[in-house]
Amino acid sequence: MKNIDSYTHTRGESIYLDDVPLTQGTLFGAIFGSPAAHGKIKKLDLSAAMASEGVVRIFTWKDIPGVNQIGGIVPDEPLFAEDIVDFNGMPVAFVVATSVEHAQAAIKKIIIEIDPLTVVTDPRVARQNNSLIVPPRTFRLGDSDAAFKDCVHVVEGIAETNGQEHLYIETQGAYALPQEHGAIKVISSTQGPTAVQRHMAKVLGVPMHQLEIDVTRLGGGFGGKEDQATSWAIFCALAAYHLKKPVKYSLHRMEDMRMTGKRNPYSSDFRIGLDAELNILAYEATFHQNAGAAADLSPAVLERTLFHCTNSYFIPNVTATAYSCRTNLPPNTAFRGFGGPQGMFVIEAAIAKAAEKIGVSAFEIQQKNLIKSGDEFPYGQLAVSEALPCWNRSLSLFDHAKKKKEIEKFNAENILYKKGMSMMPICFGISFTKILMNQARALVHVYMDGSVNVSTGAVEMGQGVNTKMLQVASTIFSIDPAKVKMNSTSTFRVANTSPSAASATADLNGKAVQIACNNILDRMKTVAADILKCSATEVSIKNEIVHVNDAATEISWDFLVLESYLRRISLSESGHYATPDIHFDASKEKGHPFAYHVYGTAITEVTVDCLRGTYKIDAVNVVHDFGTTMNALIDRGQIEGGIVQGIGWMTMEEIVYDEAGRLRSNTLSTYKVPDIYSVPQMLEIDFLETKNDNLAIFRSKAVGEPPLMYGIGTFFALRNAVKAFNPKSSIGFSAPMTPEKVLMGLYDK
Amino acid sequence: MERKQSFSRRFFLKTTSFAGALALIPPKAKALYTELKQRLIPTKEIMPLTVTINKKAYEVKADSRTTLLDLLRENLHLTGTKKGCDHGQCGACTVHIDGQRVLSCLTLAVMTTGKNVTTIEGLADGDKLHPMQQAFIECDGFQCGYCTPGQIMSAVACVNEGHTRSVAEIKEFMSGNLCRCGAYNGIVESIQKVAI
Numbered sequence: 051m052k053n054i055d056s057y058t059h060t061r062g063e064s065i066y067l068d069d070v071p072l073t074q075g076t077l078f079g080a081i082f083g084s085p086a087a088h089g090k091i092k093k094l095d096l097s098a099a100m101a102s103e104g105v106v107r108i109f110t111w112k113d114i115p116g117v118n119q120i121g122g123i124v125p126d127e128p129l130f131a132e133d134i135v136d137f138n139g140m141p142v143a144f145v146v147a148t149s150v151e152h153a154q155a156a157i158k159k160i161i162i163e164i165d166p167l168t169v170v171t172d173p174r175v176a177r178q179n180n181s182l183i184v185p186p187r188t189f190r191l192g193d194s195d196a197a198f199k200d201c202v203h204v205v206e207g208i209a210e211t212n213g214q215e216h217l218y219i220e221t222q223g224a225y226a227l228p229q230e231h232g233a234i235k236v237i238s239s240t241q242g243p244t245a246v247q248r249h250m251a252k253v254l255g256v257p258m259h260q261l262e263i264d265v266t267r268l269g270g271g272f273g274g275k276e277d278q279a280t281s282w283a284i285f286c287a288l289a290a291y292h293l294k295k296p297v298k299y300s301l302h303r304m305e306d307m308r309m310t311g312k313r314n315p316y317s318s319d320f321r322i323g324l325d326a327e328l329n330i331l332a333y334e335a336t337f338h339q340n341a342g343a344a345a346d347l348s349p350a351v352l353e354r355t356l357f358h359c360t361n362s363y364f365i366p367n368v369t370a371t372a373y374s375c376r377t378n379l380p381p382n383t384a385f386r387g388f389g390g391p392q393g394m395f396v397i398e399a400a401i402a403k404a405a406e407k408i409g410v411s412a413f414e415i416q417q418k419n420l421i422k423s424g425d426e427f428p429y430g431q432l433a434v435s436e437a438l439p440c441w442n443r444s445l446s447l448f449d450h451a452k453k454k455k456e457i458e459k460f461n462a463e464n465i466l467y468k469k470g471m472s473m474m475p476i477c478f479g480i481s482f483t484k485i486l487m488n489q490a491r492a493l494v495h496v497y498m499d500g501s502v503n504v505s506t507g508a509v510e511m512g513q514g515v516n517t518k519m520l521q522v523a524s525t526i527f528s529i530d531p532a533k534v535k536m537n538s539t540s541t542f543r544v545a546n547t548s549p550s551a552a553s554a555t556a557d558l559n560g561k562a563v564q565i566a567c568n569n570i571l572d573r574m575k576t577v578a579a580d581i582l583k584c585s586a587t588e589v590s591i592k593n594e595i596v597h598v599n600d601a602a603t604e605i606s607w608d609f610l611v612l613e614s615y616l617r618r619i620s621l622s623e624s625g626h627y628a629t630p631d632i633h634f635d636a637s638k639e640k641g642h643p644f645a646y647h648v649y650g651t652a653i654t655e656v657t658v659d660c661l662r663g664t665y666k667i668d669a670v671n672v673v674h675d676f677g678t679t680m681n682a683l684i685d686r687g688q689i690e691g692g693i694v695q696g697i698g699w700m701t702m703e704e705i706v707y708d709e710a711g712r713l714r715s716n717t718l719s720t721y722k723v724p725d726i727y728s729v730p731q732m733l734e735i736d737f738l739e740t741k742n743d744n745l746a747i748f749r750s751k752a753v754g755e756p757p758l759m760y761g762i763g764t765f766f767a768l769r770n771a772v773k774a775f776n777p778k779s780s781i782g783f784s785a786p787m788t789p790e791k792v793l794m795g796l797y798d799k
Numbered sequence: 800m801e802r803k804q805s806f807s808r809r810f811f812l813k814t815t816s817f818a819g820a821l822a823l824i825p826p827k828a829k830a831l832y833t834e835l836k837q838r839l840i841p842t843k844e845i846m847p848l849t850v851t852i853n854k855k856a857y858e859v860k861a862d863s864r865t866t867l868l869d870l871l872r873e874n875l876h877l878t879g880t881k882k883g884c885d886h887g888q889c890g891a892c893t894v895h896i897d898g899q900r901v902l903s904c905l906t907l908a909v910m911t912t913g914k915n916v917t918t919i920e921g922l923a924d925g926d927k928l929h930p931m932q933q934a935f936i937e938c939d940g941f942q943c944g945y946c947t948p949g950q951i952m953s954a955v956a957c958v959n960e961g962h963t964r965s966v967a968e969i970k971e972f973m974s975g976n977l978c979r980c981g982a983y984n985g986i987v988e989s990i991q992k993v994a995i
Binding site: 052053055056057058059060061062063064065066068069071216217218219220221267268269270272302303511512513514683686687688690691692693694695717718719723724725726727728729733 | 872876878879880881882883884885886888889891918919920922923928932933935936939941942943944945946947948951970973974976977978979980981982983984985986987
């Protein structure tokens with residue numbers, strides 16, 4: 051089934067935040083962010099700005115009726131800076147004026163004096179200063195200390211990954227509209243409407259029932275609008291609360307890039323030990339996560355790094371420790387993969403380095419150690435593994451042996467161009483690692499004319515979740531999809547939602563829709579049984595026709611709906627779903643946190659221009675474990691997009707902060723995201739359809755985040771090509787692998 | 800363990816920014832620059848503007864500094880054209896002026912006087928989609944949809960310009976439009992489909 055927004059998307063009729071028609075009297079806001087990354091505010095003079103044309107009022111922390119706090123996991127993030135600024139761009143004042151231009155002009159007239167304090171941007175320095183967001187955490191399996199003694203090969207090193215700017219093409223923003231009796235409706239570009247509502251209630255000092263957060267769709271989120279959409283919505287709501295006027299703020303691209311957090315950069319140490327047969331016996335990793343100035347979601351990101359520290363491999367002895375380090379950067383946050391990619395990069399680096407030292411290919415070590423069903427992850431869960439089927443199928447389907455020979459031949463015959471290839475197996479756990487978040491609700495109404503209206507907590511941001519929700523309802527009822535309408539996501543229709551994140555949105559909300567529909571259907575079947583003088587268990591509906599024991603009757607869906615209504619049977623239902631069988635004990639760091647895992651293998655081939663250091667990605671061939679896909683078109687799009695985004699993270703996307711904590715890559719001319727050239731020349735995706743029972747909706751496994759990690763393979767393929775040109779190159783494990791780094795690696799002595 | 804400092808763009812940016820901060824600009828030169836900037840920035844001037852947009856004639860008054868993008872979105876409520884970066888780097892705001900594609904965020908509204916502007920809203924013939932719109936649906940050329948109007952306007956122009964002889968050529972002439980969801984393969988396929 052095609053994306054249900056196809057028609058409006060291609061006609062320019064889809065409504066995003068900035069397209070909502072303005073209500074009369076709407077005012078416009080703009081944030082004045084700190085010009086310094088760390089310091090004490092000595093003076094804040096708003097008088098010239100206040101006198102500026104069109105300015106209505108300027109808000110600071112002093113105008114907050116509730117608490118000046120928006121920290122979700124740790125209460126360490128003020129909405130507005132009070133005395134201290136912790137990062138460049140930290141909100142200090144919110145100017146509200148009669149036009150965007152007036153608000154922006156007034157910002158330039160704000161005078162601030164800041165006594166500078168030491169700026170820390172390096173997570174390792176923060177750790178030395180003991181400046182941590184939360185206490186460090188360690189996952190342990192077996193006894194790595196003892197196991198290293200049995201190892202024939204022990205290799206250690208450093209692996210680093212840079213951050214990643216979300217660069218949703220729709221920037222952050224919100225539009226607050228005051229309602230009767232002190233209520234406020236906020237149209238927000240957020241992945242987490244309940245998070246916005248909860249923090250807004252605290253800041254304004256009002257109950258959550260006064261605040262409707264409504265989301266039609268996002269022009270991209272990728273994790274950047276999970277927690278970071280909250281502040282803009284609250285600024286608008288705060289102004290609307292005081293002024294009793296609608297207030298809108300849609301960020302300019304450069305404001306967005308400067309003031310919002312990104313994927314957490316990591317700097318990690320690893321030590322890996324193998325026996326003579328290349329079995330990995332022991333692995334130690336220490337992760338230094340650059341959290342930025344506040345916790346945001348970093349502690350949860352950190353946790354997922356630990357969960358994925360051994361990727362798709364079984365290692366019997368593991369010690370992995372992670373530090374969430376406080377620095378003076380904007381609070382870093384969720385980004386597709388959520389710490390998983392950062393952890394998986396390190397084990398892949400360790401394997402690559404071990405392979406070099408031993409004198410074998412990484413392929414051999416990877417293949418030897420793939421996780422099998424029944425093997426234990428470092429957090430105690432036992433694998434139900436598709437790692438080997440994916441790996442083996444990729445080798446045969448894409449003829450790995452032949453490719454390898456071709457590349458060797460090419461490299462022997464060419465001096466100025468070298469090819470490289472890599473294998474990238476992935477294993478990604480599906481569920482929020484915070485168990486309580488694995489719940490969802492859906493509200494389903496069947497109207498008396500037979501049409502259906504579905505509301506869920508899922509936010510549509512291009513991942514096609516609303517299409518999948520609609521499919522669930524139309525499949526369960528067995529009615530024409532055109533009879534089903536998806537609603538916007540509103541905290542007044544569905545309460546206490548989890549954010550659309552963790553790849554789990556379609557599973558959680560889909561199951562809630564399924565439950566709601568089934569409950570309505572059960573009541574309708576009782577009505578049908580009464581009309582047809584049979585048992586309700588004999589009744590089914592197929593293509594809008596009531597069947598008894600699989601034989602069609604004359605009763606249609608529309609008739610049965612109306613008849614149910616006339617008999618005063620409820621045609622509405624709120625479905626509630628909570629993932630069963632998952633648990634985790636953080637005091638032991640053991641449990642069964644994931645509903646299931648998603649597996650896959652990517653083979654990546656690249657060609658490096660050894661004069662220029664530039665490169666192209668020849669092919670990415672993937673075998674991906676879909677379970678049983680419920681929408682192959684949407685799932686394929688997610689895989690392709692995830693790979694492109696992963697390649698971007700690993701190759702060209704380079705975030706640069708200077709030593710003063712100022713973002714230098716603050717626009718699209720200095721921060722390069724994948725363009726149409728960045729897509730691999732060949733991109734093949736094979737669907738590994740598995741029949742194993744799983745907890746996914748219609749057994750269609752989650753697909754949002756896992757494919758991003760195929761992009762890691764590009765880094766190692768490039769590195770292999772560099773090594774083919776210069777085997778002595780000491781090129782390290784520092785992503786992204788920009789052409790500059792490739793060039794330095796090619797001619798490294 | 801040693802950590803190698805490698806030369807990279809990061810190094811380059813850091814160095815140049817450091818040099819920039821240290822550069823001793825004489826105060827006199829600074830004052831001159833500020834004054835010059837003041838003179839160069841045009842003052843607000845409301846100008847009449849006659850323009851045809853999607854075959855409909857408009858007579859509006861616009862600030863001479865208003866971009867075509869803001870005129871379309873804020874004044875005329877044609878919100879199909881999207882603002883992605885507002886400085887010509889993403890392509891989301893692409894429209895046609897007299898059949899040529901332009902970035903409406905880098906075009907002043909007053910420059911369109913007497914011209915024909917086509918936006919995404921003007922592409923379909925009533926309920927009948929333009930072949931490119933149809934192709935984008937068939938080839939799955941989008942995910943979140945935000946860059947889509949710009950992609951489609953660019954794609955239509957790409958075909959009209961005849962830049963569709965190879966995938967490489969399509970890529971070259973579509974490289975100004977970013978899609979963060981990464982639906983590029985579908986976009987190329989859509990153009991190939993219409994070009995045939």
